[in-house]
Amino acid sequence: MLHLHSNEVSAMVILLLLLFTLIVTPSVFPLFWQARSWLDILLYILCFLVISRLTARGSRCLWPPNVDFTGRVALVVGASSGVGFEVAAQLAMQGWTVILAGRHRGRLLRAQTRINHQLARHPATAGRSKPDFPRGRTFLLDAVDFLDKESVRRFASSILSIQDRYPLALLVNAAGVLRRHLHYSSNKDWWDLEEMLATNAVGPMLLTKLLLPALIQTAERSRLSSRVVNVASSCHTFLGFKKLRLRDDPIDMICDLKRNARLLNLSGVPTQQNVPEGCLASSDDSHYVMHDFPLLNFIGYYGLSKLCVIWNTRLLAESLSGLTFDTSLNANEAKALRKQTEKVISLAPGESKGVPSQRQRSKVYVACVHPGISATHLYRDLLPSWFLDYCVYLPSLIVGKTLDELAQSTLKAAVEEENIVQGGYYMCDGEHGSNNGVNCLSKHATDAAAIKAYAKFLDPLLQS
Incomplete structure (x- = not known):
């Protein structure tokens, strides 16, 4: 991993x-x-x-010099702790208006208070050649539960309702859970969707799909590219120990989770609703009944959900490949946007279909990142928070990253102007490009057939 x-x-x-x-x-x-x-x-x-x-x-985000981010609006999902909190705090410190989103409103309020204290202590923007730009601000809307399809839709509607006042330019999907035990969504639409898969991959993908019109609209009005950053993980390379899992293929693992929900009769009435081709009942269903994750393999299902995050990024990049700005700019536009002209490469090495030329700029860039290794509250389902903070987090800093350092790869993908990779994968030290982060993807992450099968699985889950 x-x-x-x-x-x-x-x-x-x-x-x-x-x-x-x-x-x-x-x-x-x-x-x-x-x-x-x-x-x-x-x-x-x-x-x-x-x-x-x-x-x-690792390296830090290179904030564009002499750029005033005041008025730019970012939505950070998972902002109550960990990477999401640090990203939200640093965006606000640089002048962004940040909408904090998460599942628990109480945690978000505490996070907002902490960020506001930081803004009050440091009124001048640090790390700029002209430290006179004003600080940003943060605010909350409704909480969003990625286990509930309707909750995601309601939250997206609330964001779209304020689009005229707060034009969305950046979406950071940093929400994530790691579960030791097997849980399914209690939502009637996603009753057969495992919790990590729903929270880490399917829910954020639905939210992104619903907010794409706002991101595109902001880009067209400002003539600046909007961005979507998905927080993935190096764990996508580990799907569990082969001897302890029933299937080697990630698509089969997803199908097994859906089939398992039906065998456990979680819906109350057995059904094959939303079960894609290849996931239907078979004569050997008894072999797939799983009441809990194996002790040594629950991390593999977390890795599966993060693999799906990378697939989400690929699918989004392909769907947005044709949305580019006109290359015929006047002199003022060309001067203002010269650093926005970015070379775009595909996620899979050697694939060039649908890739815009160097002179074209996408209206929405999308990338995924691996923040790095650290003991965040992601592990609170495994260990008490106090134990994570003092007995795991502090010793891990010898070879791991602080929370501030974990946020750097996400910030790089969000604001850096050079070498942005459409659909690319940013490593934990912020390296990116065909010779760096892309090479760190697993074979499943770049498997075109697997991505196509995942798209078929995902499509009915995102429908109304």
Whole structure:
């Protein structure tokens, strides 16, 4: 589940080198160590830990200089904690108007209070060549539950109702859950949809689809590209241990989850509603009854949901490939938008169909990111929050990222002007392009047949 090119892996190598030096070399070079004092050894260890921490940090978002983001509106879903909170806070610090969204209104209110305190403490915009731009602001609308189809539609309607006053320019889908135990949606429309799949992939895809008209409208009015950023994960490369799962193919795993809901009779009345081709009942259904995730394989189903996030990004990129600005710009437009002219590549290496030329700019760019490795409250279903904060999060900083550092790849995809990748995958250190993040995708993530099958599974779930 680790990207070999990531900063965290480099930090782990440094830490392993330290352990190797402390464990092995005393027996090989005893005289060297006998001549060292305890203070020397302590300083030696401290130097390695500092180098490891600095290596794990990764690169930071390069905010466009002399750009006033005041008036730009962003919707950050999952803003109550973790990556979503940090992204919302840093966007507001740079002048954005940020709409905070999430499942629990109480958590969102606490997050808003924390962000407002940060804005009050730092009235000047940091990290700009001209630190005189005003701070942004945050506000809340209704809570949104990605397990409930109607909740998603109501929330989208509330966003569209304020489009004239708050034109949406950026959508960040950072909501996510990790569940140790098997749960299904209680919604009548999605009763056979597993919770991680619904919250991490299907719900955000429905919201994005409903808000695309607003993003396109904002781009056409401002002549600046809108963006959608989906928070994925390196876990998409791990679908569980093969010996402990029934199927190797991710589409089969999705079908098994839907079939399992019917076998458990969760709807009260057995039905085949919304079951795509290939997921219908069979004579060996008894082999697929699963009352809970296997202890060692629940992470695999989380990885499955994040794989679907990458597929969402690919499908969105393909659907938006034809929506570009006219290339005939007047002199003023060309000067103002010269850095917005971006080279676009496809998600799958070697595929060029439908890719706009370098002079064309998409009205809506979409990308997915892997934030990095850290012990966020994503794991609160596994461990108590206090244990995560003090016993896991702090020690993990030696080879992992702080919450601030986790947000950088998302911010890069959201605001950086150079080398934006349409449908691309940003690594946790913010690298992107055909020679970096795209190479870190699993074979399933770029499987055209699997993406097509997933689209067939997804289509009825997104219908009215």
